[in-house]
Amino acid sequence: MYKTLLLATALGLTAASAQAQVDTVRASTLPPAQLAEKLYNSGVAKYNQKSYRAAILDFDKALAAKPDFAKAYYNRATTRYELKDYQPAVQDYDQAIKLDPATFGPYFGRAQAKEALGQSAEAEQDYGKAAELKTDYAPSWYYRGALRFEKGDYQAAKTDFDQAIKADPAYAYAWHDRASAQRQLNNLPAAIQDYTKALSLQPELLPALLNRAATKRRAGDLKGALQDYSDYLSKKQDNALAYTNRGSTRFEQGDYKGAVEDFSKAVALKADYAFAWNNRAAAYLKLEDYAKAEADASKAIGLNAQYAEAYLNRGHAREMLRHPDQACQDWRKAAELGLEVGTTYAANSGCGAE
Structure with missing residues (x-):
């Protein structure tokens, strides 16, 4: 446009004059x-x-x-x-939408800004409008699906992830998050398939490996879960949760020594991880190392005084260490915190009323 205008105003001038005109335009x-x-x-x-x-x-x-x-x-x-x-970004998107309400981009951008401001409902509405205006733009569907997932509307989230995948079959994150929605809906085989697809599209999407492991474990495929956890940990060794989950899987397989090793790595990475301390206590109980079980359960309780399962495990350890009164106190405390089995253990062990 700029060059066309200059050419038009230069008609009838000599070449030198035309050049001079270009040079002097401000x-x-x-x-x-x-x-x-x-x-x-x-x-x-x-x-x-x-x-x-x-x-x-x-x-x-x-x-x-x-x-x-x-x-x-x-x-x-x-x-x-x-x-x-x-x-200020939202205000500018408002103006862009007012001037051009039929374009999807400002709605999508405003949704992102509103999400950053914590305005999830408004963001969800804008993502929906963007998707309506441009149905083949996968991120609009994906981000609305993510918001719906976060508020627990898993079926609606899955529907949005379906649309994102339809718009872009290579969208690894959409496959991953649809898997997570499937998992919440208890469609475990479908969830495993979607995590697998996400990994085929993006092999370094490690959360998919970790989540597939958890889904396989929930589905009863302990061997498959253990393999996925191990594959994940071969690539990322700084995740205490991954070690804890692999330890729990090994515990369920009856590999208590392996479980202790994993829980030990978890607490080495995260010293305030009460769950891992209590799980290691449970593994030590299985290995009949009651002193270590008592110490680990006590550590978990020190980190979380409301941890009912830790009181239960410490009660078991103290019973085996021939500290019946302390065991009874721990079981009663577990029951007080909502773990009714504590009352059963106390009764079966002949704990008298305090």
């Missing part, structure tokens, strides 16, 4: 629409260079020249989002 002499476009393009270039503050200045000037420039509002909003200026 940006301020451009018509407002062209000036706005030039400043807008400069802002986009600076955005792509991650010079966000400079890009904002150019978009400001573009809008001063052309106040109804929807794309400038949209791109200034996107730039503000990158700067984490979420509320």
Whole structure:
């Protein structure tokens, strides 16, 4: 547009005069629409260079020249989002939508900004509008599905992930999150298949490996779960939860020494991990190492004084260490915290009333 205008005004001039005319044109002499476009393009270039503050200045000037420039509002909003200026970004997206309500991008961008502001319901609505306007844009479906998953609406989340996958069959995160929705809906074989697909598309998507392991364990495939946990831990050794879950799987298989090893790695990584301390206590009970079981259960209780299962395990250890009164106290405490089996153990062991 800029070159066409200059060419038109130079008609009838000599070549030298035409060249001189080009050299002396100033940006301020451009018509407002062209000036706005030039400043807008400069802002986009600076955005792509991650010079966000400079890009904002150019978009400001573009809008001063052309106040109804929807794309400038949209791109200034996107730039503000990158700067984490979420509320001003929302305001710019509002203007872009007002000027151009039929374009999906501003709705999607506003949804992202509102989600960052913690306005989940409003974000969900905007993702829906973006998906309505452009049904083949997978992220709109995916992010709305994620919000629905977070609020526990797993069937609606699955439906959105279905649509995301339909729009983009190579969208590994959509396969992963649909698997998680399937898991919550107790569709375990389907969940395992979806986690497997996610891993085939993105082998380094390690959460899929960890979640597939947990799903296999829940489905009773302890061997498959153990393999997945081991594959995960061969690539990432700093996850206490992964060691704890593999330890629990080994415990369920009857490999109590292996379980102790994994729980030990978990507490080495996360010393305040009460769950791992209590699980190791349970493994030591199976190995008949009652002193260590008592110590680990006590550690768990020290970290969480309301941990009913830890009192139960310490009661077992103390019974075997010939400390019946202390065992009775622990079982009663477990029952007081809601673990009724504590009352049963106390009664069966002849614990008298306090």
